[in-house]
Amino acid sequence: MVVSPPKTAPGRRTASKAERRLQLIKATIRSIAKRGLSETTMAAVAGEARLSQGIINLHFQSKERLLIETLRYVADEYRATWEKALQGAGNSNAERLEALVYADFSKPVCDRNKLSVWFAFWGESKSRPTYRKICAERDREYDEMLTDLCAGLIAEGPYPGVDPALVATGLASMSEGLWLDLLVDPDSMSPEKAMRVYQVYLAGMFPKHFAY
Amino acid sequence: MVVSPPKTAPGRRTASKAERRLQLIKATIRSIAKRGLSETTMAAVAGEARLSQGIINLHFQSKERLLIETLRYVADEYRATWEKALQGAGNSNAERLEALVYADFSKPVCDRNKLSVWFAFWGESKSRPTYRKICAERDREYDEMLTDLCAGLIAEGPYPGVDPALVATGLASMSEGLWLDLLVDPDSMSPEKAMRVYQVYLAGMFPKHFAY
Amino acid sequence: MVVSPPKTAPGRRTASKAERRLQLIKATIRSIAKRGLSETTMAAVAGEARLSQGIINLHFQSKERLLIETLRYVADEYRATWEKALQGAGNSNAERLEALVYADFSKPVCDRNKLSVWFAFWGESKSRPTYRKICAERDREYDEMLTDLCAGLIAEGPYPGVDPALVATGLASMSEGLWLDLLVDPDSMSPEKAMRVYQVYLAGMFPKHFAY
């Protein structure tokens, strides 16, 4: 008789480390969205995850680390989103840029919970080098990718004197500003409207590639 | 009943109520920039203003009120800045729009202390209706004014099919995104660069009025 | 977010919730007796119980609740004392009344710590409906029981025209007044003397049942 060993640690009564960490990070995101960063306590997060008080220190050692991991999670997810969007897009620069727009205002990215997290950390970033570094890194990566894309686009068309870096920064900034509107004034801004605003910019800059 | 008389009667200055309030609001701005909102304590603000612990409750009743007044102060100042910029500008729509760009990236507005305050409150705004209301109001006012200006510009030139509201929202959003870059990544963003980014958008949208 | 980890992990004892609560209530009684209600601070009570600052909020949520629970504890204990006295007494009404007198001036009841608590709460009761309610309830219960007893006694003897309710109220009031003397002027009042005073009243009212 051969006892086939369980593939996935079946008798385990407790979640794996990674699962618990993810569970807690998601609880943190919900808590920041619901209560704000300043009222997000360890107890609040643990309660949100329906786990006990001490659990966070067990898995993250400190609140500070939990918050940093949460920010990193959101940043990684954002990068993964646009990377996937690029992979799924056509080969032309225009199609790729279009795909990025869709990604930036897709459900998972501009979900108001996630936006809350971004703005919460941006709000603290001036006085927190660690937060700032993570945010700046994300910015830089996105900006580089976008600059390349814009450079390609400019090379294709009759857009004399247009600096791809400035256009890219402008586009990235506009996204952030539109996210703010989604967060602060959801009644007068929606992902769809945000995309139209974005399209207007693209059509103005690259009339050969985009139309209103 | 515990009697704790002040041991010393140190440099007692007397200022008008309004002066004290302003002094404390400015101290709050500095503290938010230096420490972040979450570590801006009553003691920190009072210390920043070189006044005693109890002073804030005396003038603002609670920390919450102080913060709201601080946000309102920054919002009012912002409005005053662009109103003044419009008054000082020429009569043409293009000149007026140009003046707004300068205002948005002038020293007093995109001072990193002030930006810290904006992002600190935006970060909490989802869970704080009071903050959100003040921010949304500012947004709305600015947007309306800018929409009118864009509408004027569009009427003047051959810009068929351009929706002034969308352009205005795009411009306002871009400003906010550029402020974020100034806050988060001051090494690779400056007010001057931000203005250039902005100009690129204007030149792209309104080639008859603006050039790169 | 200020991180302040406990530097030491001192004598951590673990007691059941009920034990801790009782421990804290007893510490509160001692503190009220020693310092008065107005100087009974959370720190004082915690110190009296040799526990840490935060412990009270952990078990009682607020100071107010601790005080109410303390009053309730003393009130419950008082009721238990006279109920037990009645159970242990003989069957005759006179014997039962006699037992009540002993109970009212027994060590546990007219212990000056407990008396301090009663008077502390009575002193605040006009402005605190919650306190007043608890005190009034105790009064009512005692009065009813005593009225029944007096009615029985009156029925037995030649006491024409005596209203049992008035006698009962008089007896209960006298107890309270004697407690006050024990509290305020312990040099000229003692439980023994108080009992003699009480006996004089009984002998005057019910000469067939009691003698001087």
Added chain:
Amino acid sequence: MVVSPPKTAPGRRTASKAERRLQLIKATIRSIAKRGLSETTMAAVAGEARLSQGIINLHFQSKERLLIETLRYVADEYRATWEKALQGAGNSNAERLEALVYADFSKPVCDRNKLSVWFAFWGESKSRPTYRKICAERDREYDEMLTDLCAGLIAEGPYPGVDPALVATGLASMSEGLWLDLLVDPDSMSPEKAMRVYQVYLAGMFPKHFAY
């Protein structure tokens, strides 16, 4: 021409010292009744008197002194009341005792504001020797006077074996207990009922002099 000097400092814009002090003491009594001793702050008293913050320290140096003066005021007033009652009474001991009963439950004495003050101070008296001394002094004076009166009554009648001191203490205690009922349970106790309770005691003890 003779300028007749004003008899009563007429041009004075401010009240005399004594008037101010009395005004503040009365405000203190109202505040203790309304808010309780523990929430009677300097600001509350000053506000009750419609005067400014610093006024109390000006006239009483400290809160402690104000409270002591307030207690003394109430105690003096109580003594004055029964002294006046005795003066106005007939010459017989029975009439004098009767007058005391009326005094004890007259409007000015068993006004709930005043009672609040008494119980507030009694509640703190164990831990405050100064309060206790004033209260004990009042007790002693009253007790002595009442003992004399009872001794006279006993001498007049066939009351063998009755100790006047014990009767006096009993009567005084009963008053205090009845005041407590008036404070704590005003719905089921009234000055009139209190007097009837008191009368029952008198009639029981001194049947020759008092009837039910």
Added chain:
DNA sequence: AATGAATGAGGGTTCATTCAT
């Protein structure tokens, strides 16, 4: 691995007292 009672530093706030006006 997980719990939750316990800790204690630090938070916002109150308030007796002082003093320039």
Added chain:
DNA sequence: CATGAATGAACCCTCATTCAT
């Protein structure tokens, strides 16, 4: 004499962290 802005110690309470279970 009177005011009320200012002070700062001490209050109640919160919460990140620890650790016996």
